Amino acid sequence: MTHFLSRLIPLALIAGMFIPGGLRSQTIQGSLFIIGGGDRTADLMREFVEMAGGPAKAKIAIVPNASGDPDTACIDMTAEFKAMGVRNIECVWLTHEQAMDPASAHRLDGATAVYFTGGDQVRVTKALLGTPVHRKLRELYAGGAVLGGTSAGAAIMSDVMITGDERLNKDTVRNFRFIRKNNVVTVEGLGFITDAIIDQHFVARKRHNRLISVVLEHPRLVGVGIDESTAIIVRKGRRFEVAGEGNVIIYDARHARGIRTDTSGTLAATNLTMHVLSAGDGYNLATHTVIPRKDSQ
Numbered sequence: 001m002t003h004f005l006s007r008l009i010p011l012a013l014i015a016g017m018f019i020p021g022g023l024r025s026q027t028i029q030g031s032l033f034i035i036g037g038g039d040r041t042a043d044l045m046r047e048f049v050e051m052a053g054g055p056a057k058a059k060i061a062i063v064p065n066a067s068g069d070p071d072t073a074c075i076d077m078t079a080e081f082k083a084m085g086v087r088n089i090e091c092v093w094l095t096h097e098q099a100m101d102p103a104s105a106h107r108l109d110g111a112t113a114v115y116f117t118g119g120d121q122v123r124v125t126k127a128l129l130g131t132p133v134h135r136k137l138r139e140l141y142a143g144g145a146v147l148g149g150t151s152a153g154a155a156i157m158s159d160v161m162i163t164g165d166e167r168l169n170k171d172t173v174r175n176f177r178f179i180r181k182n183n184v185v186t187v188e189g190l191g192f193i194t195d196a197i198i199d200q201h202f203v204a205r206k207r208h209n210r211l212i213s214v215v216l217e218h219p220r221l222v223g224v225g226i227d228e229s230t231a232i233i234v235r236k237g238r239r240f241e242v243a244g245e246g247n248v249i250i251y252d253a254r255h256a257r258g259i260r261t262d263t264s265g266t267l268a269a270t271n272l273t274m275h276v277l278s279a280g281d282g283y284n285l286a287t288h289t290v291i292p293r294k295d296s297q
Helices: 002-015 042-051 070-083 102-108 121-128 132-143 208-217
Strands: 031-035 059-063 088-091 113-116 146-150 160-166 184-188 196-199 222-226 230-235 239-244 248-252 257-261 267-270 273-277 282-284 289-291
Touching: 031 042, 042 070, 042 113, 042 146, 042 230, 042 239, 059 070, 070 088, 102 132, 121 132, 121 160, 121 184, 132 146, 160 196, 160 208, 184 208, 196 208, 208 222, 208 248, 208 267, 222 230, 273 282
Parallel strands: 031 146, 059 088, 059 113, 113 146, 196 222
Antiparallel strands: 031 230, 160 184, 222 248, 230 239, 239 282, 248 273, 257 267, 282 289
16 A cells, blocks of 8 residues: 555646645636536637637537437537537547546547536546546646536536535425535535536526535635526636626635534524626636626726
8 A cells, every 4th residue: 555655646746636726726827618507608609619729720629428418419519519610529428447548538639628518517527537537637727728518517617516416305396495514415526626616507596505505514615606508717717707698606605704503404604795796797716806897887
């Protein structure tokens, strides 16, 4: 065991990838394009392609692991990108065993953008977390590539990932109907964002209860709830702007006081901050300040 760790730890330190916080904002030259699900507007997708280098230069890898039908997801997304003039497109669907093969990471060589489809986010992390492909994705992001995704492809972006499951609420009709400790299931995500928790379909599916619960359990992290047909575009890991048709809700419990539970596990706190953003607004992840759009009063 000692010999194994002596080889593993230096590799992890060199890569700077699998240690929490290893991907520092100072090293990031790329962007994240995180869509909250629902219909993807043409304007959003055109912006993603432009950030990838434009139709003539973009090399886009589609990762359909979240989908229950990855072949169809690949066909649909390839057609969508081709309709915008992109010609250099590859689908990269990998099992965990394949992703553990260092040769698989080379399928992403030269990618200017990677796009994660919707579905079940746990499928993605089970396949890619801690693999050479995961490391390659972080290297691409640090080097200037755009990593994008929708729905499940949004949830995977944060270090603490909401799975969509509950432990305590057994009501399958009314999901996340209370704010209670140890109810919302979270696991490790791909960690492109380490100081926030991403939630999706946020306003449309009324997911406030679950994000408040998670934020109160992880008060050092801000919660970012992205609505459908809406995206946050994170630049160099430092700040993001809102694009699209809906809202982005931010819950900030970093300065909350008296975070507590009662005998039933119900969470409570005071001084929880909430921001409601729309297209053109921004947020600085380093200073935790809102950047209002230029035409706001």
